[in-house]
Amino acid sequence: MFSLTQFWYAPRWYHWPIIVLLLPLTLLFAILAKLRRLAFRLGLKVSSRAEVPVIIVGNISVGGNGKTPMVVFLAQFLSEQGYQPGVLTRGYGGKSSQYPKAVTEHSIVTQVGDEPMLMRQHISCPLVVDPVRTRGAQFLVKECKCDVIICDDGLQHYALKRDIEIVVIDGKRRLGNGLLLPAGPLREGAWRLQQADFVVINGKTQAPSEYAMSLEAGDLINVKDPRLSRKVASLVGPVTALAGIGHPQRFFDLLASYPLEIHKTISFVDHHQFSADDLPNDVLIMTEKDAVKCRDFAHQDCWYLPVKAQLSAAFSSEILAKLRTIKASN
Structure with a gap:
C-alpha cells in the first residue's frame, strides 16, 4: 500500500523524483506557516496567556513520537510534587456537540478521542478536550482550579501562549x-528545536542537549476484561500483533524483543475506528491506544501491552526549576 512515510524516512534513490515533485507544495506550506507565525508576532492574530503556567508537549514531525506517554508522565510527576495539573487536548478522532468536555472513565471514545481515553486510565487530574485551546485552558483554571496546564500537542497552535515547550x-x-x-x-523546520526548552528523544540521544525517554512495558491486560492480566512470556504459540498508531513498527519491534512467536502483524492508520471485523480470531496483542476502541467487541484472547515513560532525574529537576522560576516572576 502506498504511503508517504516511504519517502519521508530513509528514502531510496528512486523515491527522490516523487519528493522533488512535491517540493512546490512544500514551499507553499512553508510560506503559509511563516505567514501564520508572523501574524501572531505582529498581533494580527490574537495570542492569549493563561493565568497559570502552560507546558506544551508537542512535536515538529507528524505522528508516532511518544508524546502521549510524556503527557502522562508529567501529569503523574507534577501531581506527586504537590501541583494541581490539568491536561488539555484537542481530542483528535472524537466529535462532541459541546466543548470544553471533561474526560471521565465513562466518556465515549467517539466523542473525546482515543488518546484522551488512554490518558484517563493513567492520570487522576482534570483532563479536558477542547479544539479551542484558550477556552479549554480557561476552563481548567476557573472550573477545575488547576495551577499548571499540560497541553497535549499544540506546539504549532500559537493562540495559546506557553511558558515551557517540550x-x-x-x-x-x-x-x-x-x-x-x-x-x-x-510541520516546522529543524530550527524550531532551538526555541524549545526541552528536546526529548524517545530512544537514544545524539547530543548533550537532548533528554532520553524510554518506554517500559508492563504485563499484558485483557482488552475485554481489564481485571485479567498475564506476563508476555506466558503466551505460547503463534500470536498476531495489531497496531493503529502513528508508527506501528515501533510497537512491533517492542514485541519482537520478547520470546514470542509473531505469526503476523496488522497495521492500520493512526486513530483508525475499529470494528469487530478488524480483529482476527487469533491470540491478539494490540496497543493500549487501540484497546480503548475495541473493548465492546473484543474477543477473549485480545490483549494490550501498556507502556510507561521513564525519564532521568535531571529532566524532572529541570522541569521543577523552570516552574519555580515562572512562579517567582509572576
Whole structure:
C-alpha cells in the first residue's frame, strides 16, 4: 500500500523524483506557516496567556513520537510534587456537540478521542478536550482550579501562549528527510528545536542537549476484561500483533524483543475506528491506544501491552526549576 512515510524516512534513490515533485507544495506550506507565525508576532492574530503556567508537549514531525506517554508522565510527576495539573487536548478522532468536555472513565471514545481515553486510565487530574485551546485552558483554571496546564500537542497552535515547550522526537526516525510537509514529515523546520526548552528523544540521544525517554512495558491486560492480566512470556504459540498508531513498527519491534512467536502483524492508520471485523480470531496483542476502541467487541484472547515513560532525574529537576522560576516572576 502506498504511503508517504516511504519517502519521508530513509528514502531510496528512486523515491527522490516523487519528493522533488512535491517540493512546490512544500514551499507553499512553508510560506503559509511563516505567514501564520508572523501574524501572531505582529498581533494580527490574537495570542492569549493563561493565568497559570502552560507546558506544551508537542512535536515538529507528524505522528508516532511518544508524546502521549510524556503527557502522562508529567501529569503523574507534577501531581506527586504537590501541583494541581490539568491536561488539555484537542481530542483528535472524537466529535462532541459541546466543548470544553471533561474526560471521565465513562466518556465515549467517539466523542473525546482515543488518546484522551488512554490518558484517563493513567492520570487522576482534570483532563479536558477542547479544539479551542484558550477556552479549554480557561476552563481548567476557573472550573477545575488547576495551577499548571499540560497541553497535549499544540506546539504549532500559537493562540495559546506557553511558558515551557517540550518537543518529543522518535529516536529511530528522527526528522526523516528533513523536509516540510508533504515532501517530508516536518510541520516546522529543524530550527524550531532551538526555541524549545526541552528536546526529548524517545530512544537514544545524539547530543548533550537532548533528554532520553524510554518506554517500559508492563504485563499484558485483557482488552475485554481489564481485571485479567498475564506476563508476555506466558503466551505460547503463534500470536498476531495489531497496531493503529502513528508508527506501528515501533510497537512491533517492542514485541519482537520478547520470546514470542509473531505469526503476523496488522497495521492500520493512526486513530483508525475499529470494528469487530478488524480483529482476527487469533491470540491478539494490540496497543493500549487501540484497546480503548475495541473493548465492546473484543474477543477473549485480545490483549494490550501498556507502556510507561521513564525519564532521568535531571529532566524532572529541570522541569521543577523552570516552574519555580515562572512562579517567582509572576
